Amino acid sequence: MNTKKQTGIHTGLPKLLLIALSLLTFTVIMTACANTKSAFPDSEGKIKITATIGMITDVVKQVGGDHVSVVGLMKAGVDPHLYKASQGDISKLDHADIIFYNGLHLEGKMVEILEQMAKKKPVAAVSANIDHSLLRAGDEKMGTEYDPHIWFDVRNWMKATEAIRDVLIEHDPDHAEDYKNNAEAYLKQLEQLHQEITEKIASIPESSRVLVTAHDAFGYFGDAYGIKVMGLQGISTASEAGTKDVTSLRDFLVESKVKAVFIESSVPRKAIDAVIQGAKEKGHELKIGGELFSDAMGEDGTTEGTYIGMVRHNVDTIVHALK
Structure with a gap:
């Protein structure tokens, strides 16, 4: 009697295991599908693409059109230099067919993740086509060979x-x-934008063409459009502005009688406020010329939430404050 019972249990066990494994497999598949849908809504029949910063996300949408479903990791006000990928970001990267990123160490804390993803899918640097002789030098202390803020020269x-x-x-x-x-x-629109910027910056008196910001993100902009650029922090916001940096910049602004400095949407304004206060103590009034978008665009759905809209906002803000 006992033998029959034991025999019955043993012969039934593989069936139970098979059912359990089938249910587990089904659950894994359904979970993966749910994760894909949540990361890429309305993606059926489209190429699933994940981009790091908003500027790249926008261009991919422009070029890909109806054939792509695009998600961006970094939203308005997010600093890519300090950004750490969340578990949700890993899912967006993992379920993408293609990943686009800057390629010049902008997303410094994501390098290892991107390298791992590159082993199983296309991971493309949008800077790949730019001649290195046209790139500005980076910050060796921060491990950057080149300045990654390439989008500020529209070319x-x-x-x-x-x-x-x-x-x-x-x-x-x-x-x-x-x-x-x-x-x-889209390239025609960018060519028009480049000409527009050139004309608008040229309308500022030459002696007033000084752009002072929280960190050195606008170097390409200055080189391309003929305006002196000074950033309180280095190319990466991971570097910190020291007392000497604040004092040196303050003295320059006082001596040069610069009227305005600018804050950035993705960088705390504490250091810029220190410069303004220091200039005030020296008898020179500095004003905030406005908020610029540097490493992040504006909110989704706004004009500034597109690359062209962001650049136009910046240029108009600069010209209004300095002209």
């Missing part, structure tokens, strides 16, 4: 647009003509 961002176009065509050749046409239309 660089045209190269980034072409890089994104080429990756999409390689991945999805069936829609190559659409990607080419979308890119061509």
Whole structure:
């Protein structure tokens, strides 16, 4: 009797295991599908793309059009230099078909994650097409060979647009003509933007063309459009402004009679406020010329939440304050 019972248990066990394994497999599959849908809503039949910063996200949408479903990791006000990927970000990266990032150590704390992802899917640097001779020097102390803020010279961002176009065509050749046409239309807008910036900055009296910001993000902008740029912190916000930096900048602003300095949407204004207070103690009134978008764009759904809108906002704010 006991033998029969034991025999019955043993012969039934594989069936129970099979059912359990089937349920487990089904659960894993359904969970993976749910995670993909939550990361990429309305992505059926589209290429799933994850981009790091908002500026890249915007260009991918422009070039990819109806053929892509794009999510960006870093939203308005987020500093990419200090950004750490969350578990949700890992899921967005893991479920993407293609990942786009800056490529010049902008997303410094994500390098290892991106390197791991590159072993199993395309992980593309939008800076890949830019001749290194055109890149500004980085900060050796912070481990950056080049200045990563390439989007502030619109001509660089045209190269980034072409890089994104080429990756999409390689991945999805069936829609190559659409990607080419979308890119061509966007490149025309960028060319117009470049000319617009050149004319607007040229309208500022030469002696007043001094742009002072919280960190040194606008170097490419200064080189491209003829304005002196000074940042209180270095290229990366991971570096800190010391008392000597504040004092030196204050003295320059007082001696040069600069009227305005600018805060940034993604960088605390504490150090800039210290400069303003220091100048006041020296008898020189400095005003906040406005808030600029440097490492992050504006809120989704706003004009400043697009690359072109962000750049226009910055230029108009600078010209209004300095002209």
